[in-house]
Amino acid sequence: MSAPLIPVPLNAEDFAPFGEVIEIGGAPDKLINQGMCGRHHDLARLDFSDGRAGISLFDAKSRSLPCQVEMMERHPKGSQAFIPISGTPFLVLVAEDAGGTPINPRAFVTRPGQSINLHRNVWHGVLWPLDAPGQYAVIDRIGDGPNLEEHWFDQPLSVGQLD
Numbered sequence: 001m002s003a004p005l006i007p008v009p010l011n012a013e014d015f016a017p018f019g020e021v022i023e024i025g026g027a028p029d030k031l032i033n034q035g036m037c038g039r040h041h042d043l044a045r046l047d048f049s050d051g052r053a054g055i056s057l058f059d060a061k062s063r064s065l066p067c068q069v070e071m072m073e074r075h076p077k078g079s080q081a082f083i084p085i086s087g088t089p090f091l092v093l094v095a096e097d098a099g100g101t102p103i104n105p106r107a108f109v110t111r112p113g114q115s116i117n118l119h120r121n122v123w124h125g126v127l128w129p130l131d132a133p134g135q136y137a138v139i140d141r142i143g144d145g146p147n148l149e150e151h152w153f154d155q156p157l158s159v160g161q162l163d
Contacts, residue, residue, distance in 0.1 A: 004159055004160035005107045005159045006160045009162075010108040010109060010114055015094070015108060018122045020044040044081055044117035046139065048078040050143055051144070052142055052143060053139055053142070057135065057138070059133065059134075060128075062130065062131055062134070063129065064131055066160045068156035068159075069156055069157040072124060072150070073123070073148060073149060074122055075120065077141050078147060079117055081116065081117040081138065081140070082117075085137055086132075086135045086136075090130060091107060091108070092124070093124060093128070094106050094108075097122075100149075100151075
């Protein structure tokens, strides 16, 4: 069995091959609502091959680290954004693709104020709030046809404690 994958704090640079980190990073792009609201504009690229964008709410049970991950999934027809409502940090597992198989997995842990947008067709783990239940607004593709591929590992991926 290989060494456990050690999660690192989520940051935009390391996460860029897989999607965008959605967070406020400086002054707003412009002030709106009579100067009482700062707009941080266009922080993630929603990408759908067909269908439309929809907003759903997810209630996820808490999990903890270390853990074993048995599967990863991807959505070939649309990106998927996760925006925590409860502020609960969550584990973000992503991987590169090699002929329909996830390889070179990476593990990140969000901090308060961070959300993510997974690019279309990126392998990722399931929603994994850490140490407390989490509620999330999810923006993803709504449309006809299958938009879920799963890969089950022969040997579960071991994920250790946050580095």
